[in-house]
Amino acid sequence: DAGVIQSPRHEVTEMGQEVTLRCKPISGHDYLFWYRQTMMRGLELLIYFNNNVPIDDSGMPEDRFSAKMPNASFSTLKIQPSEPRDSAVYFCASSLVGGQNEKLFFGSGTQLSVL
Amino acid sequence: DAKTTQPNSMESNEEEPVHLPCNHSTISGTDYIHWYRQLPSQGPEYVIHGLTSNVNNRMASLAIAEDRKSSTLILHRATLRDAAVYYCILLSSARQLTFGSGTQLTVLP
Numbered sequence: 001d002a003g004v005i006q007s008p009r010h011e012v013t014e015m016g017q018e019v020t021l022r023c024k025p026i027s028g029h030d031y032l033f034w035y036r037q038t039m040m041r042g043l044e045l046l047i048y049f050n051n052n053v054p055i056d057d058s059g060m061p062e063d064r065f066s067a068k069m070p071n072a073s074f075s076t077l078k079i080q081p082s083e084p085r086d087s088a089v090y091f092c093a094s095s096l097v098g099g100q101n102e103k104l105f106f107g108s109g110t111q112l113s114v115l
Numbered sequence: 116d117a118k119t120t121q122p123n124s125m126e127s128n129e130e131e132p133v134h135l136p137c138n139h140s141t142i143s144g145t146d147y148i149h150w151y152r153q154l155p156s157q158g159p160e161y162v163i164h165g166l167t168s169n170v171n172n173r174m175a176s177l178a179i180a181e182d183r184k185s186s187t188l189i190l191h192r193a194t195l196r197d198a199a200v201y202y203c204i205l206l207s208s209a210r211q212l213t214f215g216s217g218t219q220l221t222v223l224p
Contacts, residue, residue: 043159043214056211091158100147100206106158
């Protein structure tokens with residue numbers, strides 16, 4: 001398996017523009033997680049899905065952020081409008097059944113820069 | 116989730132064992148202890164996890180104190196490729212990994 005695939009690897013945009021980050025989880029995994037990493041706040045969980053349904057979005061910073069999972073093999077994280085403080089590395093991760101006794105597989109991340 | 120405490124940084128010499136400590140005095144009986152590491156410019160990578168007993172895998176060993184209030188990740192022979200930030204995380208039934216600040220491991224040649 002190719003692992004969790006994220007695109008794009010890097011994204012540079014201007015303030016006010018819409019940004020869409022994409023994630024393909026490992027086939028057969030039922031759980032998908034979106035994390036954000038900054039120097040100031042470290043790795044933060046934004047939202048996670050179980051069987052394509054959002055379970056907990058309490059980490060989503062504000063209404064400008066939205067996430068969808070239209071099917072088991074694809075998820076998007078959208079920021080509209082983007083702001084410079086959204087600059088961070090965004091990671092997607094997936095796991096088989098989301099249990100305590102299993103591991104998460106992370107993608108390589110998307111480095112977002114909002115100018 | 117219960118919190119963990121790790122040293123900010125540690126150094127090791129190449130090909131020597133490394134013991135990375137983690138304190139988790141408020142751990143509950145059902146919390147699993149997970150370790151992940153993050154190499155530069157990469158996503159976090161699973162290392163090992165356990166509940167009560169010591170665990171071994173091809174990457175590392177996890178030693179868990181009898182009272183479970185602390186644990187130690189053991190890299191048996193550190194290589195330059197092991198230089199990374201190591202995160203100790205308690206996973207509760209909430210099924211959410213909450214990352215702390217981790218330990219930056221530097222491996223000296």
